Amino acid sequence: MRNDMITQPTAAATHADDLLAAYQHDDFFLASPKGTLLCRGRRATVSLQDGSAPFGEQLRAAVDTSDDPATQPAIAVGALPFDTYRPAELVVPHTVHRGGPLPARSDEPDQGIGIPQWNTETIPDAAAHQHAVAQAVQQIRSGAIDKVVLARVIRLTTAQPLGGRVRRILRNLAARDPRCYTFAAALPSTAGTRTLVGASPELLLSRSGTTVMTNPLAGSAARSPDPAEDRRRAEALLASAKDRREHTVVVEAVVENLRPLLRDLRVPSHPSLVCTATMWHLSTVITGQVADADIAAVDLARALHPTPAVCGTPTDRARATIGELEPFDRGFYAGTLGWCDATGDGEWVVTIRCAEVGDHELRLFAGGGIVGDSDPAAEVAETSAKLRTLLRAMGVHQEL
Numbered sequence: 001m002r003n004d005m006i007t008q009p010t011a012a013a014t015h016a017d018d019l020l021a022a023y024q025h026d027d028f029f030l031a032s033p034k035g036t037l038l039c040r041g042r043r044a045t046v047s048l049q050d051g052s053a054p055f056g057e058q059l060r061a062a063v064d065t066s067d068d069p070a071t072q073p074a075i076a077v078g079a080l081p082f083d084t085y086r087p088a089e090l091v092v093p094h095t096v097h098r099g100g101p102l103p104a105r106s107d108e109p110d111q112g113i114g115i116p117q118w119n120t121e122t123i124p125d126a127a128a129h130q131h132a133v134a135q136a137v138q139q140i141r142s143g144a145i146d147k148v149v150l151a152r153v154i155r156l157t158t159a160q161p162l163g164g165r166v167r168r169i170l171r172n173l174a175a176r177d178p179r180c181y182t183f184a185a186a187l188p189s190t191a192g193t194r195t196l197v198g199a200s201p202e203l204l205l206s207r208s209g210t211t212v213m214t215n216p217l218a219g220s221a222a223r224s225p226d227p228a229e230d231r232r233r234a235e236a237l238l239a240s241a242k243d244r245r246e247h248t249v250v251v252e253a254v255v256e257n258l259r260p261l262l263r264d265l266r267v268p269s270h271p272s273l274v275c276t277a278t279m280w281h282l283s284t285v286i287t288g289q290v291a292d293a294d295i296a297a298v299d300l301a302r303a304l305h306p307t308p309a310v311c312g313t314p315t316d317r318a319r320a321t322i323g324e325l326e327p328f329d330r331g332f333y334a335g336t337l338g339w340c341d342a343t344g345d346g347e348w349v350v351t352i353r354c355a356e357v358g359d360h361e362l363r364l365f366a367g368g369g370i371v372g373d374s375d376p377a378a379e380v381a382e383t384s385a386k387l388r389t390l391l392r393a394m395g396v397h398q399e400l
């Protein structure tokens, strides 16, 4: 099994399934197509606000001043919120374990998480989301913005405690979507313990040595259980002028942000198709080489975030439109989550297809990119389809 996710030696490599089984509340877990990472404890923190010294130096300094002997590699992990103006920090864990990629399990039965009944609330409801999309379309047609991503939340509550069930959510997500980035991270919270859990198809950025890769996704179609219809939808997506526009805006912004930081930038001229268990997407894999070895993966990720795949363009105006039209706080949805080591290597995913899990409450998020010819009713249906990723992992099969 390939095992190149963390470049420094760690404790003995472990089977990915064992890492998933060992996941505990408060751990950091990330399974990517390259490998699986499980981190525990807080040995030190690295604030991302300082920014004066290169990240590798800050990380090494944080480890040197921690009261623990440095028996583990210097690596920092964590989640960053959608709102880039909020304070952000990464955790240097006590223990780091790595494994290969999680194995695919097509025969896995759909197991819920043992909660037979939920109270549900959708914010905004379908009619209000449709109205918000129509308002966004008007703003775009008036020339105020080019694209904006609008999201909605489903709030599920239960009297039963949820904390111990994150591992089962992770397991169900990974079983259905082994090629996605499956993650769980404890969030800084003043209101009890909260965990971000999800299975994202989107890589914001990875750096391995000098090589950088980013894989923006934008443009979507729901999968169909009928193979012929599924293929038809995929081909229609690839041919859709509206979805191509939505996608091009993201690729152009990513390239513009990376151009000063990378050399030998390779950008395919056309998007390709990728799929999850529930969605088809337009995808572009962009690669390049770091121009300055001191630029760590987390710095590059922060230079890109938020891309128009989760915010819009121009960024500040799209952010203002989101603030005006979305009646909830995104928190860590549409942010980024990952790891970075002292050599600058790392992997950062876009935190979509995810939920924030509290003691008795889950908030599930899904959004969609809006352009001038978006159809508000179709956008509601798209968010419902995206929400299925998490709902199914929790054993909820009705449409919400």
Ligand SMILES: C=C(O[C@H]1C=CC=C(C(=O)O)[C@@H]1O)C(=O)O
Residues within 6 Å of the ligand: 149, 151, 202, 217, 218, 219, 220, 281, 308, 309, 310, 352, 353, 365, 366, 367, 368, 369, 370, 386
């Ligand atoms: C913002 C989300 O998806 C993004 C990623 C892929 C396709 C997208 C779209 O077609 O709108 C979104 O840009 C989400 O799932 O909440």
